[in-house]
Amino acid sequence: MRTTTITTAIAMVALFVLAACSSIDCPLNNRVYATFRLDAGMKTMEDTLTVAVPRAADYKDDDTVIINRLAGFDSIALPMSYQRAVDVYVFGIKQKDSNVSTTDTVWVTKENNPHFESVDCNPQFFHTITDVKFTTEAIENITINYNKVTYNDGKAHFLIRFKGHSN
Numbered sequence: 001m002r003t004t005t006i007t008t009a010i011a012m013v014a015l016f017v018l019a020a021c022s023s024i025d026c027p028l029n030n031r032v033y034a035t036f037r038l039d040a041g042m043k044t045m046e047d048t049l050t051v052a053v054p055r056a057a058d059y060k061d062d063d064t065v066i067i068n069r070l071a072g073f074d075s076i077a078l079p080m081s082y083q084r085a086v087d088v089y090v091f092g093i094k095q096k097d098s099n100v101s102t103t104d105t106v107w108v109t110k111e112n113n114p115h116f117e118s119v120d121c122n123p124q125f126f127h128t129i130t131d132v133k134f135t136t137e138a139i140e141n142i143t144i145n146y147n148k149v150t151y152n153d154g155k156a157h158f159l160i161r162f163k164g165h166s167n
Contacts, residue, residue: 026121033077034087034108034129034149037156039141044074045162050092051078063090071096075156080149082125083112093138093162102137109133110149126150129157138162 051067109131115124127149
């Protein structure tokens with residue numbers, strides 16, 4: 001009887017060890033986004049915003065719209081590339097009252113840092129933002145607020161202010 005108890009205990013321990021080793025804890029939310037929040041003094045943006053990402057190196061007529069006609073927002077999250085050293089975003093702003101459209105381009109320079117979760121998980125890249133440049137048709141200013149970008153950030157990475165808006 002004692003041998004049966006010991007054998008059962010060993011079998012249960014082995015089962016728990018195998019179950020623990022075979023579980024895959026890959027994060028479900030593993031896409032990396034940079035968050036742009038309106039700068040102090042701006043509660044919401046009532047103008048319409050469209051954001052596109054150029055796919056080609058020459059930035060001509062080959063882009064992907066990632067935000068389309070968003071209004072009444074206080075922040076946006078934009079995906080970051082895995083391997084590019086500079087991410088480019090094209091902001092199209094259509095003013096609410098006058099229907100005037102303007103376009104600005106934002107260049108985010110970053111370091112791509114590989115992040116290892118598990119051999120069973122998809123490859124991950126976190127980023128360290130080193131610089132931001134932008135045109136100034138509708139954007140007044142963009143500052144780096146928090147330069148580390150992971151898939152679990154609660155802070156805004158950029159503070160953005162648009163011209164003529166201080167609601």
